[in-house]
Amino acid sequence: MIESEQDAPGKPPSLPYAGRLRRDLGTLESYAALVGILIGAGIFTVTSYAWSLTGPSVILGYVVLFPIILATSVPYAAFLSTPLGCEPGGEYTHISRTLNRTSIGYRLAFIGAWLKIISYIGAEAFLANSLADYLIELSDGHLRPETHRLPLALGSLLFFYLVHVIGVRWFGRLQIAMCALLGISLIVLILPGLFSLHTANYRPFITHGFSGFMASLVPLFFSYAGFEALAQTAGEVKESTKRLPIVFLKGISLTALIFVLMSVVAFGVLPGVQLQASPAPMAEVAAVYLPAGAAWFVTFGAIMALTTSMNSTMLVPSRLAVILVRDRMAPGWIGAIHPRTGTPVWGLTLTLAASASLLITHQLSLALNSAVFALVILYFLHSLTYLLLPRMNPLLFRQIAVAIPLSLQRAAAWLSLIAMGVLIAVQIAQDIQTLNTQSFWQRITNHSLTSLELVLVWAVVGLALYAVGRREYETNENNETNENF
Numbered sequence: 001m002i003e004s005e006q007d008a009p010g011k012p013p014s015l016p017y018a019g020r021l022r023r024d025l026g027t028l029e030s031y032a033a034l035v036g037i038l039i040g041a042g043i044f045t046v047t048s049y050a051w052s053l054t055g056p057s058v059i060l061g062y063v064v065l066f067p068i069i070l071a072t073s074v075p076y077a078a079f080l081s082t083p084l085g086c087e088p089g090g091e092y093t094h095i096s097r098t099l100n101r102t103s104i105g106y107r108l109a110f111i112g113a114w115l116k117i118i119s120y121i122g123a124e125a126f127l128a129n130s131l132a133d134y135l136i137e138l139s140d141g142h143l144r145p146e147t148h149r150l151p152l153a154l155g156s157l158l159f160f161y162l163v164h165v166i167g168v169r170w171f172g173r174l175q176i177a178m179c180a181l182l183g184i185s186l187i188v189l190i191l192p193g194l195f196s197l198h199t200a201n202y203r204p205f206i207t208h209g210f211s212g213f214m215a216s217l218v219p220l221f222f223s224y225a226g227f228e229a230l231a232q233t234a235g236e237v238k239e240s241t242k243r244l245p246i247v248f249l250k251g252i253s254l255t256a257l258i259f260v261l262m263s264v265v266a267f268g269v270l271p272g273v274q275l276q277a278s279p280a281p282m283a284e285v286a287a288v289y290l291p292a293g294a295a296w297f298v299t300f301g302a303i304m305a306l307t308t309s310m311n312s313t314m315l316v317p318s319r320l321a322v323i324l325v326r327d328r329m330a331p332g333w334i335g336a337i338h339p340r341t342g343t344p345v346w347g348l349t350l351t352l353a354a355s356a357s358l359l360i361t362h363q364l365s366l367a368l369n370s371a372v373f374a375l376v377i378l379y380f381l382h383s384l385t386y387l388l389l390p391r392m393n394p395l396l397f398r399q400i401a402v403a404i405p406l407s408l409q410r411a412a413a414w415l416s417l418i419a420m421g422v423l424i425a426v427q428i429a430q431d432i433q434t435l436n437t438q439s440f441w442q443r444i445t446n447h448s449l450t451s452l453e454l455v456l457v458w459a460v461v462g463l464a465l466y467a468v469g470r471r472e473y474e475t476n477e478n479n480e481t482n483e484n485f
Contacts (some may be wrong), residue, residue: 021088021235021322022168022342027243029172032179033315034230034251036308038223039182039258040127046219047263048281051272054216055207059263061220066256068419069224072379073252074404074412075386076231077245081402085241089323090231091116091382096327098385098393107466110329112378113320114462115455119371120316121351123226125358127313128153131306137283138299153359156307160314161352167341168236171311178308185301188294189286190261196289197268218372218427223259225375227252228382229312232319245402318347329466370454373427377455380420383413427451 025033050058079085079094087093092113099105132152136143143152163170206213230248234240266275266285275281286298322344325335338345358364387410390397402409431450434443443449 020337020342021319021344023236023238023240024167024169024342025172025233025237027247028176030230030233030237030243030247031251032172032175032308033233033312034227034247035255036175036179036182036305037226037229037312038252038255039186039305040226040309046222047266048272048275048278050216050219051267051276053208053219054213055204055272056202056267057206057213058216058220059260059267060205061213061216062223062256062259062263065217065220065224066253066260068416069227069256070249070252071412072383072416072420073227073248074409075383075416076228077248077402077404078386078400078409080231080234080244080248081241082396082399083241084396085234085244087323088232088235088319089113090228090234090320091378091385092320093323094382095385097396098389101392106327106329107463108381110324110466111459111462112381113324114465115370115374115458116378117317117320118458119374120229120313121354122358122364122371124157124310124313124351125153125355125364127306127310128156128355129359129364131156131303131310134299134303134306138296138303150359154356156310157352157355157359160307160310161348163311164314164318164348165341165343165345167343168233168315171315175308175311178304178311182301182304182308185298185304186258186262188290189282189298189301190258190265192289193265193269193285194261197265199268201268201271214426215430218423218430221376221423222372224252224255225372226309226313227255228375228379229316232316235319235322241401314348314351317351318344321347321350370451370458373424373451374455374458376420376423376427380417380424383416383420386413387417 047058050061054061075094076090084093084097089096092109095112096106096109099108129149132149133145135152136145136148163174208215227248230244230251234244237243262282266281269285269288270281274284278284282302283295283299287295290298321330322335322337324330325332333346334350335344336346337343400409404412431452434448434450435452438446438448443453
């Protein structure tokens with residue numbers, strides 16, 4: 001444990017635990033983790049849906065969101081350049097150590113961590129389900145959705161669980177290999193596609209006015225959401241305080257360029273109506289100008305996009321569990337690290353069990369519908385925390401070492417804060433409209449509870465868990481004190 005965390009005022013004492021996380025990841029693995037989790041289900045599935053809201057101006061949506069996401073990543077880079085960048089925890093660690101002198105600091109950080117765990121468990125189940133659909137599509141009729149979807153989804157969860165249990169080094173190696181295949185498939189899709197564009201497909205560019213364009217930013221944000229997962233590798237990346245801030249900024253920039261180029265090719269090659277109706281839009285785009293074998297490889301690339309996202313997503317909840325245990329906010333066994341493999345086996349097992357249960361019970365919406373909304377709220381709180389840092393924890397503020405001018409750091413945080421606030425307002429407005437047009441029982445029956453409802457419910461559950469956990473530890477501490485006397 002680093003000294004700055006142990007000495008932080010108001011921080012509960014750390015618990016002993018078996019083993020330690022191992023620093024087996026380097027710069028290449030970090031880029032693979034970031035790019036892999038971003039180029040996942042979003043760009044391959046969300047783009048055609050967003051077209052129904054705004055038309056080909058989806059391309060502009062990706063461009064508009066890029067500086068916002070980059071600005072949101074700047075506070076992460078700043079925090080990770082301090083000694084906090086040596087340990088996992090991400091937003092939880094940053095918020096709790098910044099607001100550690102206030103009674104609400106740890107509660108707010110815990111709720112954020114809890115919502116993130118729920119979001120990533122839901123995302124992992126969704127990705128497994130999407131991967132099964134793509135594998136069935138690739139089988140050319142040999143596999144049937146009603147028979148094979150669930151076994152394939154559960155099998156993929158088990159595979160990545162075993163990779164992570166064996167060790168983070170294998171996570172990194174597998175991620176690099178899959179990202180390499182994904183990169184080749186993207187080159188095969190994009191470069192020839194740029195010579196097969198039809199400008200007529202871009203007209204009209206904006207189909208539903210300003211309101212439609214703003215509405216499209218919420219699903220498009222799903223493509224970028226999850227970039228912050230890289231912060232959870234801070235305890236396992238060599239020289240993490242130097243490497244991770246750079247990876248954040250360069251990796252997001254590279255991914256944004258890929259998003260724009262892919263959407264330019266998709267809407268330039270095929271009309272949006274045809275893309276929207278396709279279960280595998282990018283594969284259908286590739287089939288227009290590529291021979292059969294190359295088009296098949298693009299579909300394989302979509303599978304690699306899903307697997308790289310699954311691999312990175314599996315890592316996040318268990319690393320949050322490690323830091324929550326160290327802060328005495330979760331039972332110790334959840335964050336226990338196996339001394340031989342250096343992996344939080346029990347945390348990984350709970351992630352597997354929770355994701356599998358969502359698949360088996362067909363309740364993906366309970367976690368997934370609130371996932372992006374919860375992350376937007378978390379980004380808002382994180383940027384706000386950075387702006388409060390100089391006043392709330394001046395010692396930590398002076399330790400920021402990222403090579404970005406302070407004025408630019410603060411401007412980025414303000415841009416992120418405002419943009420996340422707008423996205424939150426847009427989502428709330430959409431949820432209110434749903435609440436006014438559908439009854440509670442209709443929403444339950446259709447598995448369409450609003451993000452606002454789900455986030456509030458999960459937040460209440462998180463507060464209850466926080467209260468129970470703190471009471472349990474306080475009781476144990478009192479018992480130990482009485483025994484000593």
